[in-house]
Amino acid sequence: MTGALLEVDAVTKRFGGFVALSEVSLTVRSGERLGIIGPNGSGKTTLINCICGSLRSDRGSIGFDGIDVTRLASYRRTRLGIARSFQVPRPFSSMTLAENIAVPLEYVAHRRSLHGADVSAEARSILARMGLANRADAPTGSLTQVDLRKLELARAMAACPRLLILDEVMAGLSSVEVDEMLKIILGLSRQGVTIMMIEHIMRAIMRFSERVVCMDAGRVMAEGPPDHIVQDSDVQRIYLGV
């Protein structure tokens, strides 16, 4: 059955007088590839923060795999299977790449069977899949932008998510690097991971998404298949500036 994995129901988030999210409702099916677009400040990242638990929503509810996670601490949601990347990469800067990966391995994947050697080997194999094998013992400070993004992705994947939320993982990458990243992400999708991707790069969104949601001023303004969304006159007006 490909039922709903994530159910966001009428979630509202205010910062003082500013309404960042206004009764946003959204359903993500298990195994789906969902793209989220919208101008800066439209509430995309706030929505992710509410889903992941970095922010508590003021009203509404968030259900994951039939469990109400609205009030759950962020780390508990991760353990249930929601992982994310950050818009600006946030590596653990005092650690090597392998150690960065070891954190979610120890705290999520192998929580009940802690064993130093296994974790290290597994961290290396995850890095290898991202093409970072030869940097495993390097400090994060030595990484290029694209490698930092890959590390961010690898660290999220190490938590064995069922829902992976990517917040502009391709921002600032060259077109070759975008293709490389897209290949990795589509590969994850084929392994059965449900993926929500926020992105400004339309080429990536069009190739990645089965369905696209367009947000504006804290609301879901339009949703549908990607080719349908780019034809939508409202989307063209507010987002593409046509």
Place this chain on the structure above:
Amino acid sequence: MVERPAHLAVKRWTSFIVGAIAILVVALLLARVVGNEYFFFAGYVVLQFIVLATAWNILGGYAGYVNFGSGAFFAAGAYTAVALIKAFAAPLPVQLVAAAMVTGLMGFAIGAMTLRLRGIFFSIATVAIAVICETIVLNWGFVGGARGATVLQPPAPAFFTSYTRLLFVIMTLLAVLAVALARYIETSWIGRGLRAIRDDEEAAESVGVPTLKLKLFAATVSGALMGIAGAPFPLYMNFIEPTSAFSLNYAVSALAMPIIGGTASWAGPVIGAILLGSVQQIVTVTMSSELNVLVLGLLLVAFVVAAPEGILGLARRLSGKAGAR
């Protein structure tokens, strides 16, 4: 640090434990062999600072939450001991355990109130707790209040020629236990979680690290060890009064020693405590006890400016450069 296969980790623990036992045996031998009583008087202080600095580093170094009120935890441990001596003539082991429980609870309580928030709130609360504790003790007649209280050393057990020698060996044991505990935390998944918290708390939470639980754990262990460092203090001094127990020297030393030694590893606080503790003893004897804190302050400033990662970081950088050549 790179992960090592399990058998290597076991080997490293084995050599650590052998080293720890060797240190205890040496301490016992010294207590029999060395004639000069001052050696034990000064050695005790250095060992006490190893415990205090190691305790501070578990929260301040690993997790990055700075405690400015180590003096309050130290004094709370000392006064717990005094209260137990006055009330029940409790033996030293009971004093140690009780002190650890009281200050562990103190650490947990301050943590529970402030560690939900990130950043500086915990540090501010530790400054406040120092003032509160000192005020309570000043007005608590049972433990001597502002006048202080005299505590008589019981007769030393047959093996030791003086009670100070016994305390020296006990403080060696406490230092070894504190360092072993810190080393265990540092090299386990707990330590990796604490480092993740120090690097980026939100990112840590996002990969499944229960940040609040780990911070509370670290605050409790850190507090308990600080209290246990202070518990034998009344018997060591034979006398206790608030001004010396709550001395600024403890709060400054507890954070200066790990910072100067290097906060990344258990060895940092040990190196810092041995170095600064010895320098302080030398300055006290050859110049004046007032210059103590001044020397400490100057060294702290020098290290923060010139070697922010402490002696350990400096050594690593130098050996790294040598290796690169």
